[in-house]
Amino acid sequence: MPVNSVNTNVGAMIALQNLNKTNTDLQTTQNRINTGLKVGSAKDDGAAFAIAQSQRSTVSSLDAVKDSLSRATSVVDVASSAGESVSDMLTQLKEKALAASDTSLDSTSRSALKADFESIRDQITKTLTNASFNGINLVDGSQGSVTALANADGSSVLTVAAQNLSLGGSIVTLASNASFSTASSAGALLSTLDSSINSVSAALAKLGTSSKAVDNHLEFVGKLQDSITAGIGNLVDADLAKESAKLQALQTKQQLGIQALSIANQSTSTVLSLFR
Incomplete structure (x- = not known):
């Protein structure tokens, strides 16, 4: 009792x-x-909190990776736009040279075509000089390549090779002072212009492939970040x-x-x- x-x-x-x-x-x-949160501090669940903090660090680091990839995309996009303009101008140069190669053309008309040719030729150099983003230019010969972060710890990078489209280079073989004064000299430029147009197209294809690779990886990083964030939620929410x-x-x-x-x-x- x-x-x-x-x-x-x-x-x-x-x-x-x-x-x-x-x-x-x-x-x-x-x-x-x-x-x-069911785990708001280490006191609630030390193991889960430690894992969540580690993964939060990874998610934060992936923001920097996305920024790096976005900058690389912008650099390549600017380079591609410049390359397309160069291709268009080379086509115009070919048109001028072909017209000037006509032996029936009078000297006055040929001189006008020559002036147009030289103006367009000089514009190519101006276009390439201004084709930079964030101080990086992939088409004027000043840069060998551009790299972007590919993972959260910086141990992997994506590299986009530059394409030097400068006049007188290995891609655009047309000389920076190329011109003509006669029908025969105008005709002599046609093969060079054809070769340059084809080479620029190939260079643009390489830039396009690289740009697509960067875009694909940027999309993957975004999905990876979402998956990790969801995993953190499963642990602590x-x-x-x-x-x-x-x-x-x-x-x-x-x-x-x-x-x-x-x-x-x-x-x-x-x-x-x-x-x-």
């Missing part, structure tokens, strides 16, 4: 312990609802529907605990009846 004592109320002690446990669980649930139901249950349990403690505290008053 339990001992009735005013000094030690065992029932109240047990009720208080249970109430404190309920209050602790309630606070934990409220924190999860407020933050949306709280199930709010579950926590909401748990909150209601704990609030009810808290109220019952308070009542149980109140009843336990009143139990010692029955001792007074023994002395009436």
Whole structure:
């Protein structure tokens, strides 16, 4: 038979312990609802928190990778646009040279074609000189290649080779001072122009392939980042529907605990009846 004592109320002690446990669980649930996290610190789950922090670092690093790839894409896009303009201008030069190679053409008309030819020729150099992005130019011969980060720890890179489209180079073999004054000299430029046009087309194809590779990797990095973020969520995110139901249950349990403690505290008053 339990001992009735005013000094030690065992029932109240047990009720208080249970109430404190309920209050602790309630606070934990409220924190999860407020933050949306079931693991908000190392105290909640050290292993899960450490893994999540490591993966958050990777996600953050992948932002830098995406920025690097985006810059590389912009560099290649500018180079490609310049290359397309050069190809168009080479085609115009061929048209001028072909027209000037007509022996029936009078000297005045040939001189006008020569002036147009030289103007377009000089415009090629201007176009190439201004085809830079972020200080990088892949078509004027000043740059050998451009690299972009490919992974979160910087151990892998993507490289896009430059295509030197400068006049008098290995791709555009037309000399920077090329011109004509007679029908025969104009005709002599046609083979050079044909070769240059074909070579520029090949160079543009290489730039296009490289640009596609960078775009594909940028898309992959974005998907990888999303997958890692989802994985982090699986580790640390709280199930709010579950926590909401748990909150209601704990609030009810808290109220019952308070009542149980109140009843336990009143139990010692029955001792007074023994002395009436």
